[in-house]
Amino acid sequence: MQPSFPSSAESPLSDPQALFRLIDRHGRGFFSLEELQLALAAEGILPDDQRIGRLMQESGETRIDAAQWEELLQRHHIVQRALLKELVIPEFAAFRQSLEEIFEETKKNEKGKVADYIPQLARVDPDQFAVSVCTIDGQRFSLGDASTNFCLQSTCKPVNYCLAMDELGEEKVHSHVGREPSGRTFNELSLNNDGLPHNPLINAGAIMCLSLLKRELSPADRFDYVFDTWRRLCAGHAPAFNNAVYLSERQTADRNFALAYFMREKKAFPPDTDLIEALEFYFQCCSIESCTHHLALAAATLANAGINPLTDEEIFDDETVQHCMSLMLTCGMYDFSGEFAFRIGLPAKSGVSGALFLVVPNVMGISIWSPRLDKIGNSVRGVEFCERLIERYNFHLFDSLTRETAKINPRRRKYEGEFHRHIHLLYAASCGDLDEIKRLEAAGADLNLSDYDGRTALHLAVAENRPEVVAYLLSRQVDRTKQDRWGNTPLEEARRLEFAALVGLLARG
Structure with a gap:
């Protein structure tokens, strides 16, 4: 109970x-x-x-x-x-301070190198670092270079997938793209056994999703549609477009062209698909720019089942977001996705600009940017920040299975955890639930705390004649001399109730 x-x-x-x-x-x-x-x-x-x-x-x-x-x-x-501190993170100032500590520790990591396959990415200052948080209630803060724009690159892929799903539905979209991790690099020249891209979050799958999107519109209107979606995701803050990155991406796109021709050979595209138009649409979407301060709102919209926390506008259908989160969990971090799911246990998507989207479902979205990449193509600091976050907070999707943990639950109000442990301890003592008492003790419950009547767990165990609990509490050296509001110690309570066995236990030195 x-x-x-x-x-x-x-x-x-x-x-x-x-x-x-x-x-x-x-x-x-x-x-x-x-x-x-x-x-x-x-x-x-x-x-x-x-x-x-x-x-x-x-x-x-x-x-x-x-x-x-x-x-x-x-x-x-x-x-x-x-x-009233009724928002999803009630002690927000303390949470922010904690993440500032994680940010400063992570900032010391100078490993990795910036992407250099196009000059625009190679010229980015590698020391820049930004983290922005937005909860599903619209609580926000930003750290570091949070107002500096960077290209979305592959972090645009979850949004492209959601747009295709909302327009066409699961059956149509997934008749052209799979939903399994590829186990290969994001741009490898390979398809699944059905001749389809493995999933929407690698290059081939992203090209495919965009080829499905708003096919009745002109190329300009298709791009405006995606661009406006990002504006709505960012609560009205319009993104930018980096034309130089677009031109460079197009000029160095041999692998993406090869992927597109390979998919056309396998008849993966819908009929009458203009291959060049589909590829250019993909390069344009990757070249959209924004900053972590605004992109955290996009991540929070996904955390909030498709509803923007600030505008309350439904951007995506909730079932679409569910499918997208499943893919981000299993496929979002290139061929580090399995390791990330194991260690971090949250949906995420990275990009070669150093961007990283992290979603804590029903809690918050986090946008991270740090240009130095590891050998797989993920932001070094971005991954480390996520690791440190999960070490401190119970955000891993399966943390709820762990009974005894030192991780913090930031959804709780100040003192709530201590209060719950205290109430549960007193109730367990009165019910004689020794296993629960041991669990609560392991979680940090003070066995000597009393209720408003001054009655400790020992008082209540005595009052309900629970000899096993009394013996255990005495073995833990609890204070047997504490008096309740009526001036009774546990021993005096046992005598009053004529529990001879308990009197014997309590009277022993």
């Missing part, structure tokens, strides 16, 4: 005036819009958030009094949820 806890609606802080006093710390009867912005920013809701922009426009004032506050809360639920 799990203990019940009050809902947010029952919380004392759900009173609008209590929230008002939380911001009006000086008791003036009002606070400024700037003070409200600072309070929200501390919870990850930044001033450039469209939801806050609407709030500021509607208020029409430079300060807010108690009456205006109640009206404001009725229209903008995100404000109340943020101030």
Whole structure:
């Protein structure tokens, strides 16, 4: 049986005036819009958030009094949820500080080298490093060179796949592209046993997905369609296009041309596919540019089942996103995908520009950029950041199977883990569940903590006549002299209830 806890609606802080006093710390009867912005920013809701922009426009004032506050809360639920710490990462400031530590440690890694197959990538400053986070509630922060643009390269492939899936459906799309890891390099001249690209996240599969997309439109309108999707994913922040990268990609594309002709030989393309047009569309999509600050919103949209956290617009169907996440987990990191799934256990997609998308489903999206690559083509710092993140937080998809772990669950409020352990310990002691007590002790529960009546686990085990539990607690050297609010020690409780065996246990030195 799990203990019940009050809902947010029952919380004392759900009173609008209590929230008002939380911001009006000086008791003036009002606070400024700037003070409200600072309070929200501390919870990850930044001033450039469209939801806050609407709030500021509607208020029409430079300060807010108690009456205006109640009206404001009725229209903008995100404000109340943020101030009550009811967003997905309730202790956001602590989470940010922790990721800053990971960022600084990872920044020391100077291994790897930038991609040099085209001059534009070779000229990028290898020391640049950026990490941006956006949760499914729109809590955000960025570190490092987060406003510097870089080319999407292969990180565009999950979005291209989602667009094709939403337009054509699973049966049609996967009659032209498989969904298995290839076990080979991303641009190897190979197809599966059916003569199809192995999956949508390698070059051949990405070319195929784009060849399926909006075939009735002109090349210019097809590109505008993809470009506008990225704008919507980034909550209205339009991406850029790097024409020099596009031209260089096109000039050095012998392998991609070979892949396309190989697929045409195997009749993998739909009839009447213009091969050159499909390839140029692919090069154009890879040459779209943005920064981690905006791309974290795209990753968070995937984490939020296709709904943008800031605009609340449904960009992709939730089933499409589910399929995309499955492919990113198994195929998203080139021929390091299996190792990444084993160690990190999260959907991800990397690109040769040093970009890396990481998705924590139902929690957040993370955009990472660091140009130095390992021999496989993944960002060295990007992979290390993910490893350090998973070492500290229980984000691995299968961390829920681990009962005893030192990993942090950032979805919990401050003290919540300790509170749950304490309540469970007292309940387990009263029920005589010795195995659960041992598990809770291993997880860090203090066996001497008491409830509001001053009754410890030992008091409750005695009151319910649980000799095995009493014996174990005594063997762990718990304090047998603690008194409850009525002044009774566990020994006095045993005597009062006439539990002779327990009296004997407790009376022994």
